[in-house]
Amino acid sequence: MQRREFLAALAASCASPCIAPGEALAAIPAGSGRRLYARALLTDDRGKPLRAAALARERNYLFHYPYATTPCFLLDLGRTAAAGSSGAWPGGVGPNRSLVAYSAICSHQLTYPTRDISFISYRAEASPQNRHARVIHCCSEHSQYDPAQGARVLAGPAPHPLAAILLEHDPKNDTLHAFGTLGVEMFDSFFEKFGFRLALENGAQNVRKPVADEARVIELDNFCRQQVRC
Numbered sequence: 055m056q057r058r059e060f061l062a063a064l065a066a067s068c069a070s071p072c073i074a075p076g077e078a079l080a081a082i083p084a085g086s087g088r089r090l091y092a093r094a095l096l097t098d099d100r101g102k103p104l105r106a107a108a109l110a111r112e113r114n115y116l117f118h119y120p121y122a123t124t125p126c127f128l129l130d131l132g133r134t135a136a137a138g139s140s141g142a143w144p145g146g147v148g149p150n151r152s153l154v155a156y157s158a159i160c161s162h163q164l165t166y167p168t169r170d171i172s173f174i175s176y177r178a179e180a181s182p183q184n185r186h187a188r189v190i191h192c193c194s195e196h197s198q199y200d201p202a203q204g205a206r207v208l209a210g211p212a213p214h215p216l217a218a219i220l221l222e223h224d225p226k227n228d229t230l231h232a233f234g235t236l237g238v239e240m241f242d243s244f245f246e247k248f249g250f251r252l253a254l255e256n257g258a259q260n261v262r263k264p265v266a267d268e269a270r271v272i273e274l275d276n277f278c279r280q281q282v283r284c
């Protein structure tokens with residue numbers, strides 16, 4: 055099959071709304087466990103297109119995708135996250151391939167960042183409870199994920215990696231789009247477990263509302279009143 059036919063087949067096979075085929079999508083083989091969602095431009099806290107260069111290295115950023123209530127981490131790891139280091143995960147994007155995004159819902163028992171408190175975040179430094187540096191660490195039961203390797207599990211009871219959020223970087227404008235997920239999604243379990251709380255906080259009509267054209271990125275420090283360190 056010619057490349058053009060391959061991309062056309064991909065475009066025809068995904069549910070609406072869907073992304074235009076592109077290099078980022080073509081890099082992830084069909085059958086890899088990818089799921090395509092709306093192609094959403096990542097914006098800053100003023101609603102302007104987020105420039106990748108504006109992201110601070112190793113700082114926790116949060117956005118919601120593919121639903122209005124499902125949080126994700128956006129990280130500039132400050133180092134290359136190579137493709138192929140973990141299954142079909144395509145690696146980081148951006149000029150240095152250092153930009154990655156993952157669902158912020160722990161695969162163990164669904165701990166996630168709320169506006170009140172977060173037990174899970176990226177930690178650059180090791181600690182007494184966290185012998186690995188540069189990991190996403192869930193303080194609930196100390197699951198640790200390597201964001202440079204598709205969020206594979208390094209420690210703790212997590213049964214599988216965090217779901218990766220598929221990103222596309224536009225080198226011309228230095229902007230980012232999210233367009234899908236890869237890996238085991240926890241969204242149905244998340245809605246089942248926290249649906250009541252999410253409805254109180256966001257309105258029942260917004261709990262499973264799909265993100266459409268854009269997703270606003272905010273520093274975790276500005277989203278969450280208290281972060282638990284461990």
Ligand code: FES
Binds near residue numbers: 163164165197211212
């Ligand atoms: S919920 Fe994250 S380690 Fe248990």
